[in-house]
Amino acid sequence: MSDTTHGRVAVITGASSGIGAATARALAADGHRVALLARRVDRIEALAGELGDGAIAIEADVTDREALVAAAQRVQQELGGTDVLVNNAGVMLLGPILDAPVEEWERMIGLNVLGLLYCSKAAVPHLLQAAEQGPRGVADLVNISSVAGRQVRLGSGVYNASKHAVGAFSESLRQEVTARNLRVSLVEPGAVDTELPTHNREEIREGLDERFADMERLEDHDVADAIRYIVSRPRRVSINEILIRPTDQAN
Numbered sequence: 468m469s470d471t472t473h474g475r476v477a478v479i480t481g482a483s484s485g486i487g488a489a490t491a492r493a494l495a496a497d498g499h500r501v502a503l504l505a506r507r508v509d510r511i512e513a514l515a516g517e518l519g520d521g522a523i524a525i526e527a528d529v530t531d532r533e534a535l536v537a538a539a540q541r542v543q544q545e546l547g548g549t550d551v552l553v554n555n556a557g558v559m560l561l562g563p564i565l566d567a568p569v570e571e572w573e574r575m576i577g578l579n580v581l582g583l584l585y586c587s588k589a590a591v592p593h594l595l596q597a598a599e600q601g602p603r604g605v606a607d608l609v610n611i612s613s614v615a616g617r618q619v620r621l622g623s624g625v626y627n628a629s630k631h632a633v634g635a636f637s638e639s640l641r642q643e644v645t646a647r648n649l650r651v652s653l654v655e656p657g658a659v660d661t662e663l664p665t666h667n668r669e670e671i672r673e674g675l676d677e678r679f680a681d682m683e684r685l686e687d688h689d690v691a692d693a694i695r696y697i698v699s700r701p702r703r704v705s706i707n708e709i710l711i712r713p714t715d716q717a718n
């Protein structure tokens with residue numbers, strides 16, 4: 468456990484599984500108190516119980532702006548502030564653009580873009596307060612994007628668009644708040660062995676299974692380690708961006 472992170476408060480969205488849950492465990496192990504946000508309340512309550520004192524579960528849909536404002540206020544009241552926000556909630560729905568159900572596009576833009584914007588909007592005032600008044604003199608906002616935010620592929624156009632938006636927003640916000648000691652970081656994982664691909668239609672899942680059949684994908688804790696590294700740096704160090712791929716993934 469690091470003295471520099473002990474007692475800090477980290478808010479993690481999409482904390483019910485995968486990278487979000489792994490990040491909660493990693494940051495809690497470093498002494499952070501953690502607020503777990505997700506819709507699947509049974510899962511985050513179980514995780515909060517596993518992590519013990521200093522962990523709270525908050526049922527919230529990141530597309531609901533009012534719920535996020537209420538969640539930010541609850542974190543302030545129960546944990547005393549917000550030092551770290553990890554915007555992890557998102558969905559990956561792939562397939563050709565011409566045949567895609569528009570509802571999939573709306574779901575991706577709602578979660579991957581608007582949800583991230585709403586979470587950031589609700590948390591930034593508290594993060595700036597922590598940067599100004601906290602003992603470390605710095606706060607962290609970490610946005611989870613994807614290699615899809617750098618590289619456009621056939622069959623993932625709208626997912627690509629959503630993750631490119633995350634990258635653009637992150638860089639602009641970084642320039643806006645970095646002088647106030649709020650660090651904004653972007654993490655872009657390649658293929659990770661989580662439930663994310665299972666949200667796709669059956670024919671898309673079959674294609675993904677074939678694509679990844681011979682690939683040793685990242686595990687959720689590999690990405691959590693990158694997040695852990697980012698938020699534990701001394702105030703003078705800002706990690707703007709990390710691209711992390713499986714060794715077996717060429718593109």
